[in-house]
Amino acid sequence: MNLWTGLVGSIVEAWGELRVHRTRVLLSLIGVGVAVAALTVVVAGGAIATQVQIEQSERWGGRPATYQLNAYSMETGESAPASRISPVVEAAAERYGIRYWSRMTGDSLRVQLSDGVYHVSVQVVDQPYAAIHRTRLLHGSWFTERDAARLAPAVIISSDLWARIGSPDLRTHPTLEVVTPERTVVVVVTGVIESPPETEGGDLTAFMLTDPFAAAGLATTPSDQLFTQFEFWLPPEVADELSARLSAEVAGALGEGWFADVYRSDYLAYSGEDPFLVQKLAIGGVAVLVLLLGALGLVNIALVTVRHRIREIGIRRSFGATAGRVFFSVMMESVVATAVAGAVGVLIAVALVKNPWVTEWLDAYLQDVPPFPVDAAVIGLAAATGVGALAGLLPALVAVRVKVIDALRL
Amino acid sequence: MSFLRLEQVTRSVDLPDGSRLEILRGVDLEVAVGDHVSIVGRSGSGKSTLLNILGLIDTPTSGTLEFDGIPLERLRMGARDRRRGRDVGFIFQQFNLLPRRTALENVMTPLLYAPGRQFWRRERLATEMLERVGLGARLHSTPDQLSGGEQQRVAIARALVRGPRLILADEPTGALDVETGARVMTLLDEVAEATGAALITITHDPNIAAMARRHFRLDAGVLTELGQPVLAGPPAAPSAEAAL
Numbered sequence: 001m002n003l004w005t006g007l008v009g010s011i012v013e014a015w016g017e018l019r020v021h022r023t024r025v026l027l028s029l030i031g032v033g034v035a036v037a038a039l040t041v042v043v044a045g046g047a048i049a050t051q052v053q054i055e056q057s058e059r060w061g062g063r064p065a066t067y068q069l070n071a072y073s074m075e076t077g078e079s080a081p082a083s084r085i086s087p088v089v090e091a092a093a094e095r096y097g098i099r100y101w102s103r104m105t106g107d108s109l110r111v112q113l114s115d116g117v118y119h120v121s122v123q124v125v126d127q128p129y130a131a132i133h134r135t136r137l138l139h140g141s142w143f144t145e146r147d148a149a150r151l152a153p154a155v156i157i158s159s160d161l162w163a164r165i166g167s168p169d170l171r172t173h174p175t176l177e178v179v180t181p182e183r184t185v186v187v188v189v190t191g192v193i194e195s196p197p198e199t200e201g202g203d204l205t206a207f208m209l210t211d212p213f214a215a216a217g218l219a220t221t222p223s224d225q226l227f228t229q230f231e232f233w234l235p236p237e238v239a240d241e242l243s244a245r246l247s248a249e250v251a252g253a254l255g256e257g258w259f260a261d262v263y264r265s266d267y268l269a270y271s272g273e274d275p276f277l278v279q280k281l282a283i284g285g286v287a288v289l290v291l292l293l294g295a296l297g298l299v300n301i302a303l304v305t306v307r308h309r310i311r312e313i314g315i316r317r318s319f320g321a322t323a324g325r326v327f328f329s330v331m332m333e334s335v336v337a338t339a340v341a342g343a344v345g346v347l348i349a350v351a352l353v354k355n356p357w358v359t360e361w362l363d364a365y366l367q368d369v370p371p372f373p374v375d376a377a378v379i380g381l382a383a384a385t386g387v388g389a390l391a392g393l394l395p396a397l398v399a400v401r402v403k404v405i406d407a408l409r410l
Numbered sequence: 411m412s413f414l415r416l417e418q419v420t421r422s423v424d425l426p427d428g429s430r431l432e433i434l435r436g437v438d439l440e441v442a443v444g445d446h447v448s449i450v451g452r453s454g455s456g457k458s459t460l461l462n463i464l465g466l467i468d469t470p471t472s473g474t475l476e477f478d479g480i481p482l483e484r485l486r487m488g489a490r491d492r493r494r495g496r497d498v499g500f501i502f503q504q505f506n507l508l509p510r511r512t513a514l515e516n517v518m519t520p521l522l523y524a525p526g527r528q529f530w531r532r533e534r535l536a537t538e539m540l541e542r543v544g545l546g547a548r549l550h551s552t553p554d555q556l557s558g559g560e561q562q563r564v565a566i567a568r569a570l571v572r573g574p575r576l577i578l579a580d581e582p583t584g585a586l587d588v589e590t591g592a593r594v595m596t597l598l599d600e601v602a603e604a605t606g607a608a609l610i611t612i613t614h615d616p617n618i619a620a621m622a623r624r625h626f627r628l629d630a631g632v633l634t635e636l637g638q639p640v641l642a643g644p645p646a647a648p649s650a651e652a653a654l
């Protein structure tokens with residue numbers, strides 16, 4: 001009964017305090033809320049910026065851990081024909097359970113456009129290539145396994161090339177005519193990828209799958225004379241060992257006079273450390289600074305008002321408030337208030353980071369949008385509550401320590 | 411039965427210049443339940459200090475104090491706080507109202523620390539008490555909106571609202587005109603009478619002092635009981651009536 005009225009009394013009292021000092025409370029809490037929101041947004045923004053850079057690097061060099069394999073003749077330095085390497089790689093991939101690997105051959109197509117025949121450089125790859133490089137399509141979709149069996153080979157073209165043929169709707173199955181010395185081959189456009197912005201109409205490039213490309217007789221030279229690179233996306237933990245074995249097996253299969261070279265190409269290739277570490281540390285530093293500033297504001301306000309609060313504590317104690325009771329009220333008031341402010345800050349951060357405009361924009365740029373930084377939100381909330389406790393601790397401790405008469409004299 | 415018993419109580423403070431200031435010297439005092447005591451004395455003679463000691467706000471430097479039959483040292487801090495809340499009603503010389511809280515909130519404050527019924531009925535009790543001191547129309551005014559006399563009456567209402575057994579009034583009529591002062595003193599007297607509380611009043615006003623049954627004078631920290639109310643000058647009307 002006494003405990004109950006004591007508890008309710010404390011809440012009534014703390015609520016009254018918050019009401020009376022609403023300007024001060026609001027000011028300090030805005031600081032806390034903004035700090036937590038800023039912390040969370042900075043961390044989220046940092047993660048997004050880092051992810052943008054990572055995905056860009058990955059589009060170029062593949063996702064960690066991506067390895068490139070070539071085989072050369074030791075005498076002439078000429079590369080081994082793909083037809084000799086492919087079966088070895090295929091068997092090894094099967095054995096080691098490597099799902100993502102692709103051949104990569106560069107060639108060119110002579111494509112009939114309305115104003116003449118143009119050279120289009122073509123990357124001849126296997127289906128998993130897009131997963132390894134996070135290839136994004138503006139329209140249509142990446143090759144599927146079924147594309148290998150199409151009558152007319154499928155082609156994915158750059159947006160510049162697509163614009164040259166009048167940006168047709170892919171649902172109408174637009175085609176291109178590829179001119180070869182023997183005949184004209186019709187290929188179906190099934191996807192469009194974005195051309196780099198600085199090419200201004202000149203980026204005439206395309207992707208095709210290896211087998212349909214060969215079957216249609218599109219290679220400009222016998223395909224065994226083309227330089228073919230093999231690419232593997234391996235689990236980073238076993239990548240070193242696995243890539244070494246792959247190259248050993250390929251070299252072994254080719255026999256005397258050949259050697260296989262394997263190297264890592266993704267953005268983590270050169271340093272064991274995270275290349276974005278500095279960036280992440282900088283973001284973390286800014287976040288901590290923001291939080292510290294918020295905390296400082298709160299503690300500052302607490303210090304400025306402590307004198308005046310101690311006097312009020314003295315008055316309350318002369319009317320029967322025990323030190324413990326005042327301690328509890330003061331702590332509850334500041335902890336609950338800052339926790340609420342922190343929660344509001346997190347909500348603001350969620351509203352900023354997860355609103356439809358931002359997410360739509362992010363979806364256009366990123367494949368893997370980083371999750372909302374729950375850890376940053378939790379840290380911010382905990383830090384805010386801690387700072388609230390700290391700011392409340394001063395008057396609360398005074399309430400416990402000081403003699404009533406001294407409190408009244410202040 | 412004595413509610414308060416002081417024996418050879420002294421209170422001294424160390425001044426910044428290293429010297430020692432003896433505020434109270436060897437004070438003996440017994441106050442029984444229902445007593446009405448007045449203390450007069452010049453400014454700086456230690457009246458407020460004595461009152462603070464009686465109300466467990468301050469502690470003697472030496473000597474013994476028994477509160478409700480319990481020696482002070484046997485009361486730990488929390489117990490002292492609770493007893494103070496339950497048994498003592500303070501009317502401070504400087505009012506000590508909580509700024510920015512309404513009269514009602516100020517008067518409700520002691521009830522926040524009361525158990526059970528008093529806590530739950532705090533708004534009713536506080537309103538009634540403010541009505542009794544004539545502030546029924548100013549419940550929601552904050553101290554800065556009240557005159558000095560009105561603030562003093564809020565302080566009085568706050569002191570009485572828990573029905574204390576010991577009312578300590580430090581110049582309770584200092585800010586009031588003669589008529590209001592007399593009314594407020596009558597109220598204090600009535601409440602003390604009705605609840606059987608002991609009332610200790612510090613005052614400069616001989617007429618107010620005359621309302622008490624026992625009279626003390628504090629002189630440079632030395633407390634002496636006066637046999638009869640000593641009135642300066644010709645007897646004033648109220649005391650003449652009282653003498654009849």
Ligand SMILES: Nc1ncnc2c1ncn2[C@@H]1O[C@H](COP(=O)(O)OP(=O)(O)OP(=O)(O)O)[C@@H](O)[C@H]1O
Pocket residue numbers: 423425431433451452453454455456457458459460503
């Ligand atoms: N904590 C303290 N430190 C220094 N001096 C003190 C302290 N407390 C009281 N005094 C001094 O003790 C003396 C008595 O103070 P007190 O407030 O009890 O006087 P008082 O009789 O109530 O005077 P008044 O009628 O003016 O209110 C004063 O000279 C005061 O300056």
Ligand SMILES: [Mg+2]
Pocket residue numbers: 457458459503580
């Ligand atoms: Mg005084």
